Amino acid sequence: MVDLSVDLGFLKLKNPVLAASGTFGYGLEFKPFYDLELLGGFVVKGLYLKPREGNRPPRLVETPSGLINSIGLQGIGVEAFCREILPELAGLKTAVIVNVCGEEEDEYARVAEYLGRHRGIAALELNISCPNVREGGRCPAQSPEATHRTVKKVKQVTSLPLITKLSPNVTDITAVALAAEEAGTEAISLINTLLAMAIDLETRRPKLGNVLGGLSGPAIKPIALRMVFQVARAVKVPVIGMGGIFSAEDALEFMMAGAAAVQVGTANFVDPDACLKIIRGLETWAEKHGIKKISEVTGSLQL
Amino acid sequence: MVDLSVDLGFLKLKNPVLAASGTFGYGLEFKPFYDLELLGGFVVKGLYLKPREGNRPPRLVETPSGLINSIGLQGIGVEAFCREILPELAGLKTAVIVNVCGEEEDEYARVAEYLGRHRGIAALELNISCPNVREGGRCPAQSPEATHRTVKKVKQVTSLPLITKLSPNVTDITAVALAAEEAGTEAISLINTLLAMAIDLETRRPKLGNVLGGLSGPAIKPIALRMVFQVARAVKVPVIGMGGIFSAEDALEFMMAGAAAVQVGTANFVDPDACLKIIRGLETWAEKHGIKKISEVTGSLQL
Amino acid sequence: MVIDRQARLVEVESWGDYFLFTLDSPEIASQARPGQFLMIRVSETTQPLLRRPISLHNAEGNRLQIFFQVAGEGTRLLSLKKTGQFLDLLGPLGKGFNVRPEFREREIFCVGGGRGIAPLYYLGRELRAAGAQPVIFYGGRSEGDLPLRYRLETAGFEVLVSTDDGSAGFPGFVTSLVEEELKKRRPAFLYACGPDPMMEKLAETCRREKLPAEFSLESIMGCGFGACWGCVKKIRRDGQEKYLKVCQDGPVFSLEEIVWQEREHG
Amino acid sequence: MVIDRQARLVEVESWGDYFLFTLDSPEIASQARPGQFLMIRVSETTQPLLRRPISLHNAEGNRLQIFFQVAGEGTRLLSLKKTGQFLDLLGPLGKGFNVRPEFREREIFCVGGGRGIAPLYYLGRELRAAGAQPVIFYGGRSEGDLPLRYRLETAGFEVLVSTDDGSAGFPGFVTSLVEEELKKRRPAFLYACGPDPMMEKLAETCRREKLPAEFSLESIMGCGFGACWGCVKKIRRDGQEKYLKVCQDGPVFSLEEIVWQEREHG
Numbered sequence A, B: 001m002v003d004l005s006v007d008l009g010f011l012k013l014k015n016p017v018l019a020a021s022g023t024f025g026y027g028l029e030f031k032p033f034y035d036l037e038l039l040g041g042f043v044v045k046g047l048y049l050k051p052r053e054g055n056r057p058p059r060l061v062e063t064p065s066g067l068i069n070s071i072g073l074q075g076i077g078v079e080a081f082c083r084e085i086l087p088e089l090a091g092l093k094t095a096v097i098v099n100v101c102g103e104e105e106d107e108y109a110r111v112a113e114y115l116g117r118h119r120g121i122a123a124l125e126l127n128i129s130c131p132n133v134r135e136g137g138r139c140p141a142q143s144p145e146a147t148h149r150t151v152k153k154v155k156q157v158t159s160l161p162l163i164t165k166l167s168p169n170v171t172d173i174t175a176v177a178l179a180a181e182e183a184g185t186e187a188i189s190l191i192n193t194l195l196a197m198a199i200d201l202e203t204r205r206p207k208l209g210n211v212l213g214g215l216s217g218p219a220i221k222p223i224a225l226r227m228v229f230q231v232a233r234a235v236k237v238p239v240i241g242m243g244g245i246f247s248a249e250d251a252l253e254f255m256m257a258g259a260a261a262v263q264v265g266t267a268n269f270v271d272p273d274a275c276l277k278i279i280r281g282l283e284t285w286a287e288k289h290g291i292k293k294i295s296e297v298t299g300s301l302q303l
Numbered sequence C, D: 001m002v003i004d005r006q007a008r009l010v011e012v013e014s015w016g017d018y019f020l021f022t023l024d025s026p027e028i029a030s031q032a033r034p035g036q037f038l039m040i041r042v043s044e045t046t047q048p049l050l051r052r053p054i055s056l057h058n059a060e061g062n063r064l065q066i067f068f069q070v071a072g073e074g075t076r077l078l079s080l081k082k083t084g085q086f087l088d089l090l091g092p093l094g095k096g097f098n099v100r101p102e103f104r105e106r107e108i109f110c111v112g113g114g115r116g117i118a119p120l121y122y123l124g125r126e127l128r129a130a131g132a133q134p135v136i137f138y139g140g141r142s143e144g145d146l147p148l149r150y151r152l153e154t155a156g157f158e159v160l161v162s163t164d165d166g167s168a169g170f171p172g173f174v175t176s177l178v179e180e181e182l183k184k185r186r187p188a189f190l191y192a193c194g195p196d197p198m199m200e201k202l203a204e205t206c207r208r209e210k211l212p213a214e215f216s217l218e219s220i221m222g223c224g225f226g227a228c229w230g231c232v233k234k235i236r237r238d239g240q241e242k243y244l245k246v247c248q249d250g251p252v253f254s255l256e257e258i259v260w261q262e263r264e265h266g
């Protein structure tokens, strides 16, 4: 029997596999496919204070081994979430993590504060890295200073553990990670999507209603893995890796590179039971390699 | 008959398709496949002052719809190039562009100066964006200041037109492009490869001898296209777009986004006659769409 | 809603670019309703990455049928599957057509353009079972684009065909054929599935004629089961216009709910 | 060196994971030499992206043969090709084995491990044509890994087989079998192709026995024709150690040129 549990310090997970925000709905969408309690946890879709309409369609384009999305964080807002959805999730024996959004720095704090008053939330994930809601795809996670300020503000208003989610659209990902760590984040997750574009030759217009979008899926895995490797060597807090994870083997690469846990995003669309398959695959791999505790894999890369 | 020629101001090309540096050898490798004079031009592999051994193998890893390389600019050096190769290229009726490298800023200038004393070179492409030769994948094109300084130094020692090649591993690609423009570059080319990594689960070691490498191919096209779009709107000098171009349709997307010409890289490995196919595809597409001059496509994207 | 990774392809019929697959998938077949769809895995590699949405053309006993046209790489790969191979299906998905008791003994127009004909066979069967009289309109560019004509006719449906080039049936758009028929008879309801221009024209006609209708919409889909918010269209519901999910709240919407947007990109 | 996008697959033989393809490719066949290889397109999508290097197993008249083992996604896709389909080949590539006049009437050892046997059939034919006496050593993990044994024997070659598990022929590594034979006879030359551990062991033996040899090396290849510098190995030539291209300067190198590196990653 392999021990799949991982301890992030502020949070114990029964296994290192979390479903990524924006790809797992509010969790309930996946109930027809498997028992959510089998997951290490899941991160619900990003929430603002108010309901959001989201971006103009088309919102998706497929690209070679990848997917560009420009959803623009359509959602019901934190109040409706706490009223209508959270009660259904709160009893689950798995880590429910809420992805926190904000138009400006203060909104992040207000959403976090609101959520902090409710039960059933294991941690907050601070989404300062969505490329789909600001002009030109900009986001706070592109600046160490803005990252530091936002994390700090949120830490002041909630005692829930905080995972700060970084953007890959930066020159030096470690600088941003260190800023988040300094400001007191309990963990770092990365990567969000890469700012991208596609053009329709017939109409000569962008394929996405919002012009730019975020690239995810297997195409970005090599970039994500590099960034997780760099960040894990730079910070002391646990790192949660993601970007194109479609198999247990992919997840293991991220763990070897230094991730304590992983998130699975786009794969959930292709195979609704992707997380489950990955958890089982981790177990099989560990058994085959005589590994007793999966957490031993974290950072085991040899240079 | 479609007019495929494009005028970059400092250089007229018979068509907008150039073979990209590092993927076309010194040009001669492609002679068995077609007449090099059919090309708009080609960029030879990056050259330093001295011969270079390159990085430790393995140097290549395939990833979903992509390729990571860590060649490390193995090459014969600028002297041997001018002595042994250039005479064979100089007579060709196509634009021969030389990719200029340097360990530090002064070396770029010395390589450029040396090349400036030879005939048969249409332009220099300043490779300040290779992720495979410095610690942690860093390069001058990650800083507007270093970019400005390097371009300026090179401009002082040569009258050959200069194309500055940018790195995608930055927060704000337009800032770097503007710095290069300010320092006097005649054109901007982008993107070089994205810093990436892959891990071998069995050995628990990086798959590349050099640990990190640069990702190219269709996987990165959506990111490259976005950056070309951003840069073309920011600068006045012509932009040469590349990153995952495998078909005439891909090339057209880059042109609509603002590229005056394109470069074809990794595709040359898969189909040695990729550039030729793309040139023919451009012609067919233009005919079908009643376009008389291909250069009309540049920047024709509607928002 | 289930994942069936072992749906055996038992029969393939094809006409040029058009394919009719018969699949063994007891669990999905037992839950299916007309207007619902499947998400089908077309490749074992990461390219193309996503499943492809394809309507249920029919479900009977343990069997499903789909009818599709090769539109790009994904449907091309699907078309290469051979009898005996297994397909990986997710379904049935979405809300289907609503067949109402008051349709009994009334004529119901079912209008399909091109591949949009796919769900109307199943719908026609359901209408007939409910005692209604389906009239199937089938429009295509040319005679070769009407491969299901014979199948629909032999199933005993009244089938009216049109071709843009006049090579078969009514010469002109299927929407004009519907207009012509409306001069002659008054159906109780209209169902439609087809390309955007056809749908917009039909919407106009229905509004003018005050003919209640349901339209099956297409949209690029990330997941097909409500998890990605990628497939939305603007819908008027409960007095508000909002982006609803085509995969979950649709693909069938009632005509008056649909907000026809200025032409979307792409 | 040509691109042949219309190489028709005329025959497929297979044994478990191992495949022997016969292809119609007159132009490549007419230029080919033993030890050279092809770069084969395995997918029409971008995944897998690169062509795959596969040795020439044989060339005769208009026909080429390749022999390969499924190692991953690329070779798996290749193995799915059916008779009558067309393959997209680039070749012949690289420098082949050097067969010298002085081999005439001498015994020549040709050592292949696993899929490394692939080029030795063609080499054996060439050696025989040059009047030499090839002795083919064929090692595999188990009897099932020696699918070409019968083919080599019926071609009239002297074939010595070994299996790691002793299920056929000499029990043990093929390198030990070579050692055993060297106690009995003295060949003029040795050629080898196989997995790294086999090659390193053989290199030791050859050096000790002062037996001249050529080894065919493998490497991950970007292009196969010298354009990417991706396939290099450290080679001692003209008094210097440098990274030479396996695709262009190899894949065959003479033993004394090869610099055995501490085990590479990956």
Ligand SMILES: Cc1cc2nc3c(=O)[nH]c(=O)nc-3n(C[C@H](O)[C@H](O)[C@H](O)COP(=O)(O)OP(=O)(O)OC[C@H]3O[C@@H](n4cnc5c(N)ncnc54)[C@H](O)[C@@H]3O)c2cc1C
Binding pocket: C037, C048, C052, C053, C054, C055, C056, C067, C068, C069, C070, C071, C072, C073, C074, C075, C076, C115, C118, C119, C217, C218, C219, C220, C221, C251, C266
């Ligand atoms: C609910 C639903 C049911 C459908 N049922 C059928 C059916 O029964 N038979 C059938 O032939 N087709 C059906 N379609 C359309 C089918 O899904 C698309 O033709 C297919 O996804 C195209 O994939 P591709 O890889 O072949 O082409 P691509 O190369 O992906 O695209 C080719 C063209 O089709 C467009 N396209 C891509 N995806 C979709 C999509 N999901 N919907 C509409 N257009 C798209 C692209 O923008 C492009 O212009 C249905 C679509 C939906 C949403």
Ligand SMILES: Cc1cc2nc3c(=O)[nH]c(=O)nc-3n(C[C@H](O)[C@H](O)[C@H](O)COP(=O)(O)OP(=O)(O)OC[C@H]3O[C@@H](n4cnc5c(N)ncnc54)[C@H](O)[C@@H]3O)c2cc1C
Binding pocket: D037, D048, D052, D053, D054, D055, D056, D066, D067, D068, D069, D070, D071, D072, D073, D074, D075, D076, D115, D118, D119, D217, D218, D219, D220, D221, D251, D266
């Ligand atoms: C000159 C040359 C000639 C060859 N001739 C033959 C032959 O005749 N028959 C045959 O069965 N195989 C031959 N090979 C090996 C064959 O090219 C690889 O097995 C194949 O490329 C693996 O591709 P894949 O997609 O199936 O597996 P992948 O999933 O790409 O890889 C599976 C495993 O093989 C390794 N690998 C990948 N590419 C290569 C490569 N180019 N060389 C060696 N290992 C690799 C990977 O690191 C991995 O461990 C030859 C290789 C070279 C370089």
Ligand SMILES: Cc1cc2nc3c(=O)[nH]c(=O)nc-3n(C[C@H](O)[C@H](O)[C@H](O)COP(=O)(O)O)c2cc1C
Binding pocket: A020, A021, A022, A023, A045, A046, A067, A069, A071, A073, A099, A127, A130, A165, A191, A192, A193, A215, A216, A217, A218, A220, A242, A243, A244, A245, A263, A264, A265, A266, A267, C222, C228, C230
């Ligand atoms: C359709 C879609 C919606 C997303 N929405 C969110 C979101 O609401 N909040 C967030 O932090 N990340 C969001 N992401 C990013 C993912 O959580 C993840 O960081 C990214 O997709 C990379 O992982 P993947 O390649 O496994 O998908 C979204 C991604 C996709 C594809």
Ligand SMILES: Cc1cc2nc3c(=O)[nH]c(=O)nc-3n(C[C@H](O)[C@H](O)[C@H](O)COP(=O)(O)O)c2cc1C
Binding pocket: B020, B021, B022, B023, B045, B046, B067, B069, B071, B073, B099, B127, B130, B165, B191, B192, B193, B215, B216, B217, B218, B220, B242, B243, B244, B245, B263, B264, B265, B266, B267, D222, D228, D230
């Ligand atoms: C094997 C390889 C070697 C490369 N060498 C160079 C080089 O010497 N100089 C340079 O400026 N870019 C080099 N590049 C980057 C390409 O020129 C190009 O910018 C990049 O690959 C993106 O284009 P593509 O996706 O079409 O390949 C190299 C790329 C590859 C794949």
Ligand code: FES
Binding pocket: C220, C221, C222, C223, C224, C225, C226, C227, C228, C229, C230, C231, C232, C245, C246, C247, C248
């Ligand atoms: S396709 Fe994902 S929500 Fe509709």
Ligand code: FES
Binding pocket: D220, D221, D222, D223, D224, D225, D226, D227, D228, D229, D230, D231, D232, D245, D246, D247, D248
């Ligand atoms: S494989 Fe490209 S140089 Fe050898």
